[in-house]
Amino acid sequence: MNNEHDLLSALKSGNKEAFTLLFRKYYKDLVLFGGNILHDQVRCEDIVQNIFLKLWADRENIIIEKSLKSFLLRSVQNSCLDELRHKQVIRDHEQFTQTFDYFDSLDTENYILYSDLEDKLDAAMNKLPDTYREAFRMNRFDGLKYKEIAEQLKVSERTVEVRVSKALGMLRVYLKDFFIAVIAWLVS
Amino acid sequence: MKTNDEIDILISKLLSGNLSSSDKIKLDEWLNISSENRKYFNQMQNLWHLSHPAFNPKSIDVEKATEKVTGKINEQNRVKLPLLVWWQKIAAILIIPLIAFTGYLLNRETELAANEVYQEVFSPFGVRSKINLPDGSMVWLNSGSHLKYPVVFKNGSRNVVLTGEAYFEVQSDKKNPFIVDTEKMSVKATGTAFNVEAYATDTIVAVTLVHGKVDVNIDGRKNINLMPNQRISFNNESSRYELTDTDPYKWCAWKDGILAFRDDRLDYVFKKIGLMYNVDIAVTNKEIASQLYRATFQGESLEEILRLLKLSAPIRYVHTPRVRSANGDFSKEKIEVFKN
Numbered sequence: 001m002n003n004e005h006d007l008l009s010a011l012k013s014g015n016k017e018a019f020t021l022l023f024r025k026y027y028k029d030l031v032l033f034g035g036n037i038l039h040d041q042v043r044c045e046d047i048v049q050n051i052f053l054k055l056w057a058d059r060e061n062i063i064i065e066k067s068l069k070s071f072l073l074r075s076v077q078n079s080c081l082d083e084l085r086h087k088q089v090i091r092d093h094e095q096f097t098q099t100f101d102y103f104d105s106l107d108t109e110n111y112i113l114y115s116d117l118e119d120k121l122d123a124a125m126n127k128l129p130d131t132y133r134e135a136f137r138m139n140r141f142d143g144l145k146y147k148e149i150a151e152q153l154k155v156s157e158r159t160v161e162v163r164v165s166k167a168l169g170m171l172r173v174y175l176k177d178f179f180i181a182v183i184a185w186l187v188s
Numbered sequence: 189m190k191t192n193d194e195i196d197i198l199i200s201k202l203l204s205g206n207l208s209s210s211d212k213i214k215l216d217e218w219l220n221i222s223s224e225n226r227k228y229f230n231q232m233q234n235l236w237h238l239s240h241p242a243f244n245p246k247s248i249d250v251e252k253a254t255e256k257v258t259g260k261i262n263e264q265n266r267v268k269l270p271l272l273v274w275w276q277k278i279a280a281i282l283i284i285p286l287i288a289f290t291g292y293l294l295n296r297e298t299e300l301a302a303n304e305v306y307q308e309v310f311s312p313f314g315v316r317s318k319i320n321l322p323d324g325s326m327v328w329l330n331s332g333s334h335l336k337y338p339v340v341f342k343n344g345s346r347n348v349v350l351t352g353e354a355y356f357e358v359q360s361d362k363k364n365p366f367i368v369d370t371e372k373m374s375v376k377a378t379g380t381a382f383n384v385e386a387y388a389t390d391t392i393v394a395v396t397l398v399h400g401k402v403d404v405n406i407d408g409r410k411n412i413n414l415m416p417n418q419r420i421s422f423n424n425e426s427s428r429y430e431l432t433d434t435d436p437y438k439w440c441a442w443k444d445g446i447l448a449f450r451d452d453r454l455d456y457v458f459k460k461i462g463l464m465y466n467v468d469i470a471v472t473n474k475e476i477a478s479q480l481y482r483a484t485f486q487g488e489s490l491e492e493i494l495r496l497l498k499l500s501a502p503i504r505y506v507h508t509p510r511v512r513s514a515n516g517d518f519s520k521e522k523i524e525v526f527k528n
Contacts, residue, residue, distance in 0.1 A: 019259055028248045035242025045248070057259055103200070107230045114245060115237050116242050125239065139204045140240045146206045165200035167191070174237055179231060 004068055014058050021061075022068070023052050028111035030076050037080035037103070047079045066109055073108040084114060124174040129168050135163040199229060203236040305339040311352070313520075314466030316443065321348070325366060328443035331463045340451040353385045355443045358400075372422060377404040382414075383440045394421035396439040447485040447493075453502065454479045458525060465490040468520050471517070473527040475504060494523070502528045 010018035027048060034044035051072065055062065064071045081103070125133060138149045148166070150157045172179075199213045201207045207215070219225055311317040311329040319327045321489045323341050333352020346366040358366045360379025368375040370386035372393050380400020395404050396419040404412045406422050406429055414420055419434040441448040447464060449457050455477035457485040467490065471477040479501065485493050494505060508522040 016261065019261070020254060023254055023257060027247060027250050027253055032241050032243065032245060033237070036237045036240075039242050041243040041247065044243075045253060046353055049253060052257055053260060087407050102229070102233065106233065107227070109426050110222060110230070112234050112238065112240060114238050118245070136239075146201070146204070161201060161206075164195075164204060165196040168200050168203075168232060168239075169192075169196045171239060172231060175235065178306065180209060 008068060011055075012062075014059065015093065019056055026069070026113075029050075029115050030041055030062075032071055033073060033111075034076045034080045037077065038084055043083060044076075044080065047083065048076060051075045051079065069111070069113070070108040073106075073111055077103060077106070077108075085107060092131045117178065121159065124171050127174055128170055130162050132163045132167040132170070133158050136167040139164055195228075196232075199232045200236070200465075203233060221381075231522045247397075263412045268432045279399075303331050306336050307339050310334045312466075314464065316445070321346075323361065323364075323366075326357045328355040330354060330442055331466070350384060350386055352387050353383070355381070355383045355440050369506065372407055372424060374405045376405070377401070381440075383436070385439075389443075391424045392421050394419055396434060396436050398440060412425045445486060447483075449481050451480045451482055452496075453477060454481055454503075454525075457481050457483070457497070461485075461490070461493060462523075466520065468522045469525060470522070471525040472506065473525075476501070476525065504528045 005020075007018045007022055011022065030048045031041070031044045034047055035041065037046055037175075038047075043058055057073075128136070135153070138144050138152070139146070144152070146157050146160045150160045153160070191239065195215075195218055198207070198211055198218070201211055213388040225351055234341070236274065243524040262277060281398060309317060309319055309329060309404050310331050311331055314328055315331055317329040319337075321337060321341075322339065323346055327335060327348075330353035331334050331351065333354060335348060335350050335352075335354060337348040340434060341364070343364065345381070347369065348367070349369045351370065354368075356366070356368065356377070358377050358380055359457045362378050368377075368384055370384065370393060371388065371405060373384075373386065375382065375384060375395050376526045380402055381402070382402055383396045383398070383415060384394075385396075395414060397414045397416050399416045401416075402414050402422050404422075404453065407427075409465070410429065411418055412429075412431065414431075417433055417436055418431060419436075419439065420429060420431050422429040435450060438450045438452075442460075442464070445464075447460055449460075453473045458471055461467075462469040480499075481497075483497070485496075488496070498504070503525050504527075506524045506526065508524070510518040512518055
């Protein structure tokens with residue numbers, strides 16, 4: 001009963017085991033996905049749990065057009081964006097609003113989840129040249145602006161721009177085959 | 189045609205929150221060229237998300253969450269009584285005022301016998317009330333305040349009891365003074381307009397006189413004749429009082445729904461805003477709290493006021509939404525103000 005289609009049918013007929021399997025499968029990835037929008041782990045976990053509770057309550061009527069993954073990602077995205085709007089935090093995080101403009105076009109169908117890639121990711125990060133990785137991480141872990149990174153590293157802002165973008169571009173190249181493999185697997 | 193390097197830079201600037209508005213135009217242009225471009229962008233965004241998890245993936249406890257959610261589902265199946273609970277709540281809502289009203293009627297009878305009937309008005313948090321007193325005087329009762337007054341003023345005195353803040357416009361009657369009693373002060377007036385602040389939770393109680401003349405008695409000890417445009421404030425903790433000349437407008441504007449601040453500390457500004465909109469606003473940073481503000485708000489929404497204040501101060505807000513407690517009550521919305 002591990003095929004997602006079968007799991008969904010089982011869920012619709014009220015099978016709790018199927019529900020639990022789906023929950024375990026997607027929970028962590030969905031919380032992490034929500035974290036891209038709402039930087040509050042407790043709230044993100046609440047949101048994902050509520051989405052699953054709703055999924056259970058509506059199991060008989062729910063219509064999933066594409067994949068369950070796409071359905072869940074969209075639900076998390078909507079709830080997190082809604083919560084942000086509600087909290088009016090968007091105004092406080094101007095830099096995030098920009099990225100939100102592009103969230104609507106997000107391709108949830110082909111979206112790669114964290115657990116799909118986590119094993120490969122660290123290895124790929126370690127392959128990056130030190131200076132690239134450093135700039136990439138300063139932005140990632142310390143939330144520093146390019147300007148601040150440039151000041152700390154005593155290089156120009158342009159250099160930081162180049163290093164971060166190169167790091168991302170290289171990650172894509174390293175993981176490209178894997179990306180394609182995951183997508184091919186998803187489509188099949 | 190832009191090179192890939194340039195596009196990569198634009199994309200990573202966007203994702204890291206470093207995109208300028210001219211960059212954005214360039215990026216949008218490029219995205220609109222083809223679906224291939226959008227696909228490339230989506231992959232980069234996806235990769236950025238995965239390489240930048242907002243939380244430590246190890247800190248997400250899947251087992252605990254699974255237990256919580258399955259627990260809730262099992263509970264739902266067992267207790268299928270939401271309708272009953274709902275009706276119980278409605279019944280409670282109906283019964284409580286009924287009891288209160290019966291109490292009031294019973295009270296009324298005993299009090300009528302003693303010839304002393306009181307009316308009590310409470311303005312809930314976030315609400316202002318206007319009361320017409322039996323002698324024609326008018327009272328504006330601020331948010332979270334309570335006023336008790338006799339249904340009939342008997343000859344010789346016009347006594348009311350206040351906790352919280354109220355603005356009085358007292359009908360002139362030299363023979364029968366109008367007395368406002370609060371816990372720490374009493375104000376005696378004949379015909380005049382004044383504002384009284386006496387919230388039980390505040391350390392400062394104060395009276396501000398707009399026109400006329402009032403006698404203020406503090407703590408049963410000190411008697412002060414207040415002149416128009418004067419304000420007397422008394423600090424409960426230090427037991428000191430302070431008499432200052434002031435612009436009464438800012439102290440009384442609340443009665444018309446106006447929030448007027450004239451070089452007031454930011455923590456005071458937020459306290460007054462919180463009172464009017466029924467939210468708890470806390471300013472943690474001392475330096476920010478003591479900054480002085482001059483502003484007038486009327487009819488603005490809370491969000492708008494917060495936004496306007498943010499424009500002129502290096503502050504940011506962290507909102508805590510209302511939480512439902514076990515007994516079904518909702519807590520007040522909390523907003524914390526931090527230095528930006």
